[in-house]
Amino acid sequence: xxxxxANGDSLVFLIEPRGKALLEKLCQQFPAxxxxxxxxxxxxxxxxxxxxxxxxxxxxxxxxxxxxERMAKFFTEEGRFETMENFLLMRMxxxxxxxxxxxxxxVRIGCxxxxxxxxxxxxxxxxxxxxxxxxxxxxxxxxxxxxxxxDGLHRRxxxxxxxxxxxxxxxxxx
Amino acid sequence: MxxxxxxxxxxxxxxxxxxxEQEELDPGYVVICWDDPVNLMDYVTHVxxxxxxxxxxxxxxxxxQVHKQGKSILVRETMEMAEHYVHQLHRYSLHATMExxxx
Numbered sequence: 001x002x003x004x005x006a007n008g009d010s011l012v013f014l015i016e017p018r019g020k021a022l023l024e025k026l027c028q029q030f031p032a033x034x035x036x037x038x039x040x041x042x043x044x045x046x047x048x049x050x051x052x053x054x055x056x057x058x059x060x061x062x063x064x065x066x067x068x069e070r071m072a073k074f075f076t077e078e079g080r081f082e083t084m085e086n087f088l089l090m091r092m093x094x095x096x097x098x099x100x101x102x103x104x105x106x107v108r109i110g111c112x113x114x115x116x117x118x119x120x121x122x123x124x125x126x127x128x129x130x131x132x133x134x135x136x137x138x139x140x141x142x143x144x145x146x147x148x149x150x151d152g153l154h155r156r157x158x159x160x161x162x163x164x165x166x167x168x169x170x171x172x173x174x
Numbered sequence: 175m176x177x178x179x180x181x182x183x184x185x186x187x188x189x190x191x192x193x194x195e196q197e198e199l200d201p202g203y204v205v206i207c208w209d210d211p212v213n214l215m216d217y218v219t220h221v222x223x224x225x226x227x228x229x230x231x232x233x234x235x236x237x238x239q240v241h242k243q244g245k246s247i248l249v250r251e252t253m254e255m256a257e258h259y260v261h262q263l264h265r266y267s268l269h270a271t272m273e274x275x276x277x
Contacts, residue, residue: 038270040257040260040271044272044274048274050253060261102267105213105266150220
């Protein structure tokens with residue numbers, strides 16, 4: 001998948017049909033991380049913590065369900081994909097790119113956790129183990145798509161220079 | 175009897191409640207992002223830009239601090255805002271926590 005062009009808030013990526021199928025398959029694995037995976041703090045006592053952790057987790061679960069539904073619709077929406085010779089043009093807003101980055105990162109981190117949270121440089125060991133090899137492959141694929149999406153956001157903002165003044169928060173929050 | 179003429183005595187808030195309210199307004203909490211060997215550097219920079227509205231330069235400086243020193247203090251905030259930021263960072267699957275400043 002490669003960034004092609006940006007038109008205002010819309011980004012266009014060039015993707016092969018099998019790339020689209022792969023991206024869809026990866027997104028279907030969301031959510032891969034438990035909502036309780038991350039602790040709110042490391043050093044504070046239980047009674048010092050803000051109230052409502054359970055409520056926050058519940059709200060995150062509901063949000064994940066909504067994201068999953070939106071992900072499923074994304075691949076079948078009219079006008080989302082346009083055939084161009086052997087490729088597809090995939091159109092996304094900056095907010096949709098951001099959401100997809102979140103989804104792919106969730107899957108990537110989820111695989112890393114399932115592989116035993118290995119330290120850096122453990123690729124060879126993971127690749128040679130039949131249980132962890134598919135997890136490593138999924139992580140790498142997510143990373144490739146994430147790289148292409150980040151490249152698209154960067155090049156939209158800086159079509160001809162490497163100078164970057166930051167993203168428009170409004171674009172991503174709308 | 176006329177209620178309006180009767181002086182009303184409100185119950186005093188108990189000490190725990192007052193302490194909690196004061197803590198919630200005190201910018202004595204820090205949001206820390208911890209290093210992990212799995213998140214992409216460009217992705218972490220992107221998340222800092224989106225969540226805090228930082229320039230790429232500032233976001234990269236904190237990202238590099240996480241990468242090289244194992245952690246970076248991102249902001250000092252009230253309890254409520256620190257919690258908000260930590261939840262935002264968790265939404266992007268970054269390992270972040272809130273701690274008391276100086277702990």
